[in-house]
Amino acid sequence: MNWLNAYSEELERPQWSAETVAGKAGNAYREPNATGPRVLLNLVLTEADIFQRDSNYVFAVYWSPPPSAVVSTARFKANFYGTTPNRSRLQERIEKQLLTSIGHAARVTRCSDPRCVRAYPASLDEFDAKGSTYCADCQAGMERFLGRSLPSGKGRE
Amino acid sequence: MRYIGISPFLIWLAAAPLIYAQVSTPPSAATSDGASATDGKDTAERMAKAITHAIAAGEDVLALERRDNIAASKQASVVHHTGTLLASAGRDQEALPWLQAAVRLTPHRFDWQWSMAQMQNKLGNSQKAKSLAALVYERAEDGDLISQSAALLGKKPQWTVPPMADTKPGEPVICLTTAGPVQPWLLHAAARSIETRLGVPVRLTGITLDLGKPDRTNAESVTAQARQQIIWDSAFTRQVMKELNIPGEEAATDEDVVTLLATLMLEAGQKKPP
Numbered sequence: 001m002n003w004l005n006a007y008s009e010e011l012e013r014p015q016w017s018a019e020t021v022a023g024k025a026g027n028a029y030r031e032p033n034a035t036g037p038r039v040l041l042n043l044v045l046t047e048a049d050i051f052q053r054d055s056n057y058v059f060a061v062y063w064s065p066p067p068s069a070v071v072s073t074a075r076f077k078a079n080f081y082g083t084t085p086n087r088s089r090l091q092e093r094i095e096k097q098l099l100t101s102i103g104h105a106a107r108v109t110r111c112s113d114p115r116c117v118r119a120y121p122a123s124l125d126e127f128d129a130k131g132s133t134y135c136a137d138c139q140a141g142m143e144r145f146l147g148r149s150l151p152s153g154k155g156r157e
Numbered sequence: 158m159r160y161i162g163i164s165p166f167l168i169w170l171a172a173a174p175l176i177y178a179q180v181s182t183p184p185s186a187a188t189s190d191g192a193s194a195t196d197g198k199d200t201a202e203r204m205a206k207a208i209t210h211a212i213a214a215g216e217d218v219l220a221l222e223r224r225d226n227i228a229a230s231k232q233a234s235v236v237h238h239t240g241t242l243l244a245s246a247g248r249d250q251e252a253l254p255w256l257q258a259a260v261r262l263t264p265h266r267f268d269w270q271w272s273m274a275q276m277q278n279k280l281g282n283s284q285k286a287k288s289l290a291a292l293v294y295e296r297a298e299d300g301d302l303i304s305q306s307a308a309l310l311g312k313k314p315q316w317t318v319p320p321m322a323d324t325k326p327g328e329p330v331i332c333l334t335t336a337g338p339v340q341p342w343l344l345h346a347a348a349r350s351i352e353t354r355l356g357v358p359v360r361l362t363g364i365t366l367d368l369g370k371p372d373r374t375n376a377e378s379v380t381a382q383a384r385q386q387i388i389w390d391s392a393f394t395r396q397v398m399k400e401l402n403i404p405g406e407e408a409a410t411d412e413d414v415v416t417l418l419a420t421l422m423l424e425a426g427q428k429k430p431p
Binding site for chain 1: 265267295296297298299303321324325326327328329330331332333334335336337338339340343344346347350351353354355356357359360362364366367368369371372373374375376378379381382
């Protein structure tokens, strides 16, 4: 009956509204003063499982202005699914989501290339299958947002 | 035409009443005999009895392993439990082979590998302990396991992200805030990813947003999905709803939805839909 235990844990798992978290982040945001840094983007990281409206879950939400995103690591972890922990996979997933969310918050147009890290995944399988780097268009969009080139060989293959 | 897709989700949903029943059942090991927990002799007797039971059950699993290691691996927790019981009773030498057997059955349980590392360390086998700790340090996702194994290895990982104050005026940065508790290594990994891939420094705001109470449980999202999957206007669904006294799509409670979907699945397996 192990699968029953696993599913009961799955059903009992708490979830937080991504919009509520985003609202709290918005309220906490303070415009930096003249002597402060130039904030390109506000990023909120959480280990909580988040959802938006009637979705089962979301990996992240983003909004602008100011460019902001909430990224959840909950669905990237092995313990969420009772599968084998793999830290390098977890790190890769988080990195892919960060590159995706930062692109969205930077208002770079949505990408239709499944090889691009910014392609929309409908499941974790699709998430793992998509690429881990920006396509040429997304890289150009990110460079426009940042006002500089991405580190050589890092942003895109 | 396929009436209803038998997806893993539906199987899961159909099991929901069973799951809730199981969750609401009190554990059989509850102390119902009125014995005082502070009675040392009684506690020792209980411990000895628990260990005897655990060894018997564990031996069954190990016997099963010789015939069918796949079936045995599903019960590896029994073997690990025996090891931890023996360890908590101070019977370390006896505990070791059980802990070893548990990780042999489930090598990817890094928390169990860590139990083994601790036991090896306690028994003075520091090389074996370090080898296991290195495995945990490299592979585990859990922050506590990573920190503890790092300590055994004598490592002091620097999982820090510089604060906002560490910036020059006008320097472009990405601000990082946390919502609820976030493991330090995760924060560090996120910041390092951004800096490496985008070439932009990341600074910690020092703000931790209070998540507050959860807005729902996953069960609510699952029932919401079930509502979308049921074909409410089919004659077959209406017939089953009538038999179950479920009033209608709008009036159906979450419990009704789970019952209805489970029944539809069973009926779909037995009858041909109209």
